Structures are given as structure tokens and as C-alpha cells.
Amino acid sequence: MFHVSLIPIRSGSASGSGQERRDAARNRELLLCAARQLIEECGADGLTMDKLAERAGVGKGTVFRRFGSRAGLMMTLLSDAEAEFQGRFMFGPPPLGPGAPPLERLIAFGAGRIGYVLEYGDLARAADHSVYNKFEVPAAVLWHRHIEHLLRAAGFDADPWLMAMSLSATLDPERLLHAVRVHGVSPERLEESWRQLVTRVVGSAEGGIPE
Amino acid sequence: MFHVSLIPIRSGSASGSGQERRDAARNRELLLCAARQLIEECGADGLTMDKLAERAGVGKGTVFRRFGSRAGLMMTLLSDAEAEFQGRFMFGPPPLGPGAPPLERLIAFGAGRIGYVLEYGDLARAADHSVYNKFEVPAAVLWHRHIEHLLRAAGFDADPWLMAMSLSATLDPERLLHAVRVHGVSPERLEESWRQLVTRVVGSAEGGIPE
DNA sequence: ATACTAAACGGACTGCGGTCCGGTTTATAT
DNA sequence: ATATAAACCGGACCGCAGTCCGTTTAGTAT
Known part of the structure; x- marks a missing residue:
């Protein structure tokens, strides 16, 4: 099984030019982790961007910068x-x-x-x-x-x-x-x-x- | 061309039991008229329920009671x-x-x-x-x-x-x-x-x- | 160590669909 | 005419997605 460039799904990992800043990487992990937690608790439909931001301990802007929507x-x-x-x-x-x-x-x-x-x-x-x-x-x-x-x-x-x-x-x-x-x-x-x-x-x- | 009972699209006219109250009927017309105006001006996507209520001169609750959504x-x-x-x-x-x-x-x-x-x-x-x-x-x-x-x-x-x-x-x-x-x-x-x-x-x- | 810059941050803010409830109007019965 | 109840009204309010911008921080060059 290859891992050649599949279609980029999303900016999942540090892709593109240059490195990803440490805090950015940390927050990304925090967010993904919190998102999975919330989905387990409330279901995918019950996940809101506010709850996610709060749970991950970051600002709302950070969530949207990371994932766009x-x-x-x-x-x-x-x-x-x-x-x-x-x-x-x-x-x-x-x-x-x-x-x-x-x-x-x-x-x-x-x-x-x-x-x-x-x-x-x-x-x-x-x-x-x-x-x-x-x-x-x-x-x-x-x-x-x-x-x-x-x-x-x-x-x-x-x-x-x-x-x-x-x-x-x-x-x-x-x-x-x-x-x-x-x-x-x-x-x-x-x-x-x-x-x-x-x-x-x-x-x-x-x-x-x-x- | 018949006008037998087609599938009811929406509560378009005074249907159901009893009469529709005067003010309700008046507001319905006001709303539909205002809606068509707004769509002509801003397009269907540009129509918001707030703008509609304001344009028709009624409260927002009235709009939702009439059309549900x-x-x-x-x-x-x-x-x-x-x-x-x-x-x-x-x-x-x-x-x-x-x-x-x-x-x-x-x-x-x-x-x-x-x-x-x-x-x-x-x-x-x-x-x-x-x-x-x-x-x-x-x-x-x-x-x-x-x-x-x-x-x-x-x-x-x-x-x-x-x-x-x-x-x-x-x-x-x-x-x-x-x-x-x-x-x-x-x-x-x-x-x-x-x-x-x-x-x-x-x-x-x-x-x-x-x- | 220090200065500098670009990137990342956070949370107040906006606009929207939709709900709620205390007050008002309308039709009807007397 | 008057009382009564049901239907209706309005707009404050809520939760949400998404934006904005002044502030902070991480890397880099000196």
C-alpha cells in the first residue's frame, strides 16, 4: 500500500511551505482531541464551534483559522x-x-x-x-x-x-x-x-x- | 384542467377549520408581497427573515408563525x-x-x-x-x-x-x-x-x- | 542576549434562523 | 353592549457560524 500523494483532504498535518509553529501544532492536536471527545459525548450534530474552542482552551478565532469552517x-x-x-x-x-x-x-x-x-x-x-x-x-x-x-x-x-x-x-x-x-x-x-x-x-x- | 385536491404545498390560503382572522389574512398578504419585493431587490439568497418582518411592518414572530421556517x-x-x-x-x-x-x-x-x-x-x-x-x-x-x-x-x-x-x-x-x-x-x-x-x-x- | 517580523492568538462582535411569552385583537356567545 | 376565550401579535432573546482586529508569541537575524 502506497502513501504517494493522495488528494489533500485538508491541511491535516504540517504541509505546504515552511514549518508549522510549535504552538500552532499543539493547538491543532488539542482541538482534534477535544473534537473527538465532544463528538463522543454529544454526537457530531451536537458539536458546536464555541464548545470546541472552550473545551480545547483556545479562542474561537483559532478554531476557524485552523479548519476554515x-x-x-x-x-x-x-x-x-x-x-x-x-x-x-x-x-x-x-x-x-x-x-x-x-x-x-x-x-x-x-x-x-x-x-x-x-x-x-x-x-x-x-x-x-x-x-x-x-x-x-x-x-x-x-x-x-x-x-x-x-x-x-x-x-x-x-x-x-x-x-x-x-x-x-x-x-x-x-x-x-x-x-x-x-x-x-x-x-x-x-x-x-x-x-x-x-x-x-x-x-x-x-x-x-x-x- | 382540474383543481381537485392536489397535495397541499403549504398553508397558502385559508384552509383547515373555521375562518382565518382578518388581521392574520392581512399580514399574510403583506408578508408575501414584501417577500416578493425583497427577492426582486436582493435575490432569494439575500432575503432574511428580519428584513422581511421589517419590510412588511410586522413582528418577527408573525413571520415564523405564518411560514414555520x-x-x-x-x-x-x-x-x-x-x-x-x-x-x-x-x-x-x-x-x-x-x-x-x-x-x-x-x-x-x-x-x-x-x-x-x-x-x-x-x-x-x-x-x-x-x-x-x-x-x-x-x-x-x-x-x-x-x-x-x-x-x-x-x-x-x-x-x-x-x-x-x-x-x-x-x-x-x-x-x-x-x-x-x-x-x-x-x-x-x-x-x-x-x-x-x-x-x-x-x-x-x-x-x-x-x- | 536583543531586536525584529511574521504568524498565531483570543474573544468581542455581527448577522442569521428560530423560540418564547406577556400583551393585544378578533370573533362569538349572552 | 359586554364578557370571554382563543387566536394572534411583536420584539426581546437564544444559540450558532463565521469575522475582525488589537495583542502576544515563536522563530530568526544580529
Whole structure:
């Protein structure tokens, strides 16, 4: 398993030019630690930026300088899991990773994403809840590109970009969680419906070449 | 064109038991009028509940008692257009209304919805932006049921409920507007991609019976 | 050690959606 | 006309995300 430059999730660690100042690093750890504590106590939805600042013993400005927004904080908290998932579908073993036929990979991608969303629940939803351009977040762009690429590889040649958007919409955390929590849909049912969807979309097109 | 009981969009007019009090009716009109003014001046996103209350010359509490929330206000503002659209796809002429084969109706439904969203833009987005259960709004439930019904009629028998959810996701105002405004996608491209999607989903299933 | 600068800090402040409750108005019954 | 109760009103109030700016601090050059 490589650790080559995945898509930068967030300024999780000392990246960019120069070093990170000591106090900044200390506060970052303090904040992340306090955030995990609070989420355990109140749930992701119960975490407020004020409580976080107070718990970590820093000013509110510091919280926002570090994470930019509430959604940014949530992304940072998810960044490990996210990087792991990215690693799996980009470099991992088939059928999720390269080596399987595109359709198989699409099916596995959806299943993986469904599992991810159900595992992290509110956290994933809160991370998506950036008021504007939640579609331009690096991770989201990567998923979109990945789906688009698999569609092309599977021989789908009618506007793969838009079709990838439609497929991404299906995997939206808010919708998935709503189906599961409000309507009691099982993860297996979600996966099966996703399988139906992508299978039919890719269609009886020749099936594409494994890669 | 019938005016039989469509799905109640919002408490648009004096519904329910008894009469609406005079002052209440007056204030409702004042508020709707002021809201339209403000949207013309500042756009839907620029409308705040405080500004609205001030402009209408009523207290803030009155605004929320009337509409419940910001999203509720937006829905009320859209209720005429919404009722008209509902009337068209439920009772209007084919291919949107009954009489055409299910697949044709599905295609027409998507096109209609795309047109609707693009026409009302931010207003439609703001109406959807109810923090919780934006999926349980009566109008949304109706669309979902309609799609599900058309899927069944078209011979799709593998979890039409979830598939309707996926298709609804594609028509989400936020996504559609993002594609158009940020990526310059044309309405025609959206419609064509929707056509591809539903055609493939319904698949080479026998095609269903016109109804 | 000292002086200097850029970065980080903190908390008061703003604007927003939404709630609450004591006072007021309207319709109805007498 | 008068009493009564329910519906309605207004605006102070709350919690929250996000911003601003005067102050402090960590590294660096001398």
C-alpha cells in the first residue's frame, strides 16, 4: 500500500511551505482531541464551534483559522478514513482497485462508499454540509472523476461527466442516511439497488476492458 | 384542467377549520408581497427573515408563525408554480400526463422538473434547504411516488422505491444549478443525460403499457 | 542576549434562523 | 353592549457560524 500523494483532504498535518509553529501544532492536536471527545459525548450534530474552542482552551478565532469552517473540521476528522478509502479504490486490490472490469469496480465503489457513509454517519453528513460548493471539495471531485473514468472504461460514451454526477447524487450521505434511518432500508438493499443502477446504466455495452 | 385536491404545498390560503382572522389574512398578504419585493431587490439568497418582518411592518414572530421556517416561506412563494406542475404531470396532456408510455412520461417528467428548477433557481434551492427532512416535504414525497409508480408501470421490478430515490437525487435543485452555473452545462444536455439515465434504468424491459 | 517580523492568538462582535411569552385583537356567545 | 376565550401579535432573546482586529508569541537575524 502506497502513501504517494493522495488528494489533500485538508491541511491535516504540517504541509505546504515552511514549518508549522510549535504552538500552532499543539493547538491543532488539542482541538482534534477535544473534537473527538465532544463528538463522543454529544454526537457530531451536537458539536458546536464555541464548545470546541472552550473545551480545547483556545479562542474561537483559532478554531476557524485552523479548519476554515465547521465542515472543514469534520473533513479533517474524517481525513484518515478518507485517505484509506482513496487508497483502496485507487491502488488497492480488485474488485475495488485496478484489475477488475470497470463495471465490477463501479459496483464495488458504490458498496465501499455506502459502507463508509453508514460507518461515519453524521460525521460524513456534517462534512458535506458546507453551505456552498460542497461539490468542489477535493475528495468529492476525486470520486466524481473516478466514476467518470470507470464509465468511460466501461464503454459508456454519452456524457460520462453528467452521468457521474447522477451516480454521485445517489451516494450522497444525506440521502443514504435518510433511507437507512427514517425508512429502515438495509445496507444490503442499498448496495443491491446501486448494483442494479450502474449495471443498467453501463448497459449491455461490451463490458469494457479490465485495467 | 382540474383543481381537485392536489397535495397541499403549504398553508397558502385559508384552509383547515373555521375562518382565518382578518388581521392574520392581512399580514399574510403583506408578508408575501414584501417577500416578493425583497427577492426582486436582493435575490432569494439575500432575503432574511428580519428584513422581511421589517419590510412588511410586522413582528418577527408573525413571520415564523405564518411560514414555520425560511424554507416554508420559499415553498409558499413557489406554491402556485408547484401546483401547476403537479397538475400537469398528474392530469395534463401526454407525454407528461397520463396517456403516454411510462418511459416517455419519465423522460418528460425529468425535463419538466429541470425546466422548473432552472426557472426558479435560488428560490427552488432555498425551498429545499430545510435543515432536516427535506425529503418528507409533501411535494417531494409526491414526486418520489410518481417516479416510483412510473418505474413500476414500465416493468421495473427491482426495488422501485430506492431507484426512485436515486432518480430524484439527479433532479436535486442544488446539483442541477451547480452543473449549470459553475460548469456551464446547458439545459438540453441535462435533459439528454436524464433521458439516457431513465432509458437505461428502465432497460429493455418490455416497455410497459401506456396509461 | 536583543531586536525584529511574521504568524498565531483570543474573544468581542455581527448577522442569521428560530423560540418564547406577556400583551393585544378578533370573533362569538349572552 | 359586554364578557370571554382563543387566536394572534411583536420584539426581546437564544444559540450558532463565521469575522475582525488589537495583542502576544515563536522563530530568526544580529
